[in-house]
Amino acid sequence: METNLKEINDVRDILYKLMPLVDEAEGKFKKARNWGVVDLLGGGLITDLIKHSQLGAASSIMNEISVSLHDLQRELKDIDIPSDYRMQMGGFATFADFVFDGVLADAWMESKIVSSLDQIRQLKQRLLMLQDRINDMASRMY
Secondary structure, three states: OHHHHHHHHHHHHHHHHHHHHHHHHHHHHHHHHHHHHHOOOOOOOOHHHHHHHHHHHOOOHHHHHHHHHHHHHHHOOOOOOOOOOOOOOHHHHHHHHHHOHHHHHHHHHHHHHHHHHHHHHHHHHHHHHHHHHHHHHHHHHH
């Protein structure tokens, strides 16, 4: 019983660290999406710089999330949680957004941002459900 309680507490610790990161990433993606809309409506270089600054911050957070998800998977060997949520926008998308700054490039970039925002929201929901399950297990043990 002590081993199970320790494992549950380990999972709780990881989730406690992970949830604020997910919230922070979601916020960065929302800001990038908002700047993307401004860009679609006729923004320029400054708008692109701000948008990509938010995306860079989100990418850094997503790398931290990925590491924590690997730790979580190690603790929950039999639960399926995607662990590689690193952003896949890459160099060409950024290059195209700056060099071919126009409606098509901006719309393409905006679709990538919205997709990333959807993924982080799905991850958040899965983690919240996991957190509820872990808390239920813990309460039964006490």
